[in-house]
Amino acid sequence: MSRPGGVRESGAARSGAVPARGPAIAVEGVSFGYPGRNVLADVDLRVEAGELVALIGLNGCGKSTLLRLVAGLLRPSAGRVVLAGDDLARLSRRATARRVALLHQSAPAVPGMTVRQLVKQGRYAARGPLGMLRDGDDDVCARALGDVGVAGWSDRMVDSLSGGERQRVRLAMSLAQDTGVLLLDEPTTYLDLRHQLEVLQTVVRLREERSLTVVMVLHDLGHAARFADRVVALRGGRVAADGPPARIVTPELLAGVLGVAGRVGRDPEGGWPVCYPDHPLAPEELLRNDNHIH
Numbered sequence: 301m302s303r304p305g306g307v308r309e310s311g312a313a314r315s316g317a318v319p320a321r322g323p324a325i326a327v328e329g330v331s332f333g334y335p336g337r338n339v340l341a342d343v344d345l346r347v348e349a350g351e352l353v354a355l356i357g358l359n360g361c362g363k364s365t366l367l368r369l370v371a372g373l374l375r376p377s378a379g380r381v382v383l384a385g386d387d388l389a390r391l392s393r394r395a396t397a398r399r400v401a402l403l404h405q406s407a408p409a410v411p412g413m414t415v416r417q418l419v420k421q422g423r424y425a426a427r428g429p430l431g432m433l434r435d436g437d438d439d440v441c442a443r444a445l446g447d448v449g450v451a452g453w454s455d456r457m458v459d460s461l462s463g464g465e466r467q468r469v470r471l472a473m474s475l476a477q478d479t480g481v482l483l484l485d486e487p488t489t490y491l492d493l494r495h496q497l498e499v500l501q502t503v504v505r506l507r508e509e510r511s512l513t514v515v516m517v518l519h520d521l522g523h524a525a526r527f528a529d530r531v532v533a534l535r536g537g538r539v540a541a542d543g544p545p546a547r548i549v550t551p552e553l554l555a556g557v558l559g560v561a562g563r564v565g566r567d568p569e570g571g572w573p574v575c576y577p578d579h580p581l582a583p584e585e586l587l588r589n590d591n592h593i594h
């Protein structure tokens with residue numbers, strides 16, 4: 301599904317490198333667990349080229365794990381991930397990195413590194429460990445810094461940045477990978493409200509301008525409801541709800557997926573759902589809400 305504005309060309313089609321066949325991302329019957337801990341069970345998810353999907357769910361429900369599976373950093377124990385018609389299991393790490401960029405939830409700052417050097421790592425990721433940087437990579441990096449509004453920061457030291465500043469630079473690093481699919485794991489972490497909105501609006505704008513397919517983990521259901529085409533809710537290792545915000549962001553979703561009692565209204569101007577969380581549900585109420593989400 302896409303917002304009004306019509307069908308979008310996939311990032312792969314845009315670059316001309318990979319013809320789009322099927323959805324940009326298809327997660328088909330994927331299960332995954334870490335030793336002693338099953339996390340995802342038989343998850344199905346299709347993301348069409350150009351869609352912006354918000355992934356929500358409680359801490360530890362498997363959101364980051366799902367993104368890592370889609371980025372090819374983990375292999376499913378059952379099922380498969382297919383990118384524009386190609387089974388991820390058959391793509392090399394390098395080929396995958398040309399198609400999918402993942403902004404991790406957090407990463408340790410490497411001492412002594414400038415912003416320019418960090419953002420250039422996005423180019424190395426796109427080229428693989430032995431890939432040489434090429435002419436034009438500097439332009440891609442400069443554009444990525446401009447995209448997140450920090451064009452003048454190239455020579456700043458990464459370890460001197462605040463958490464929020466570093467987060468924006470890390471987003472630039474993911475953009476510098478110049479992929480058609482962008483996976484963002486809590487891109488607004490550490491950001492003040494103003495910069496949260498700036499980053500989310502940047503993601504929306506770049507999605508439009510570059511026909512990106514975006515899946516982002518968000519803890520703020522209000523942001524998910526406002527900015528995403530679709531909200532996908534994980535619970536108990538499965539997809540518990542999946543649909544456009546206007547349909548699925550309801551008090552039942554708040555209770556059944558996020559374990560919070562609350563109300564949902566509508567933004568008087570934009571029309572998107574607005575959440576009014578009230579209180580966390582007690583464990584026995586959580587169980588009672590099991591059957592009320594769709």
Ligand SMILES: Nc1ncnc2c1ncn2[C@@H]1O[C@H](COP(=O)(O)OP(=O)(O)OP(=O)(O)O)[C@@H](O)[C@H]1O
Pocket residue numbers: 334335337339357358359360361362363364365366405
């Ligand atoms: N490398 C790992 N080894 C073992 N267990 C792990 C590993 N990474 C994650 N887990 C466990 O897998 C489960 C899912 O973790 P994941 O990070 O995917 O959750 P999440 O939904 O992204 O959580 P959060 O909202 O807190 O970021 C959690 O119980 C976590 O403790």
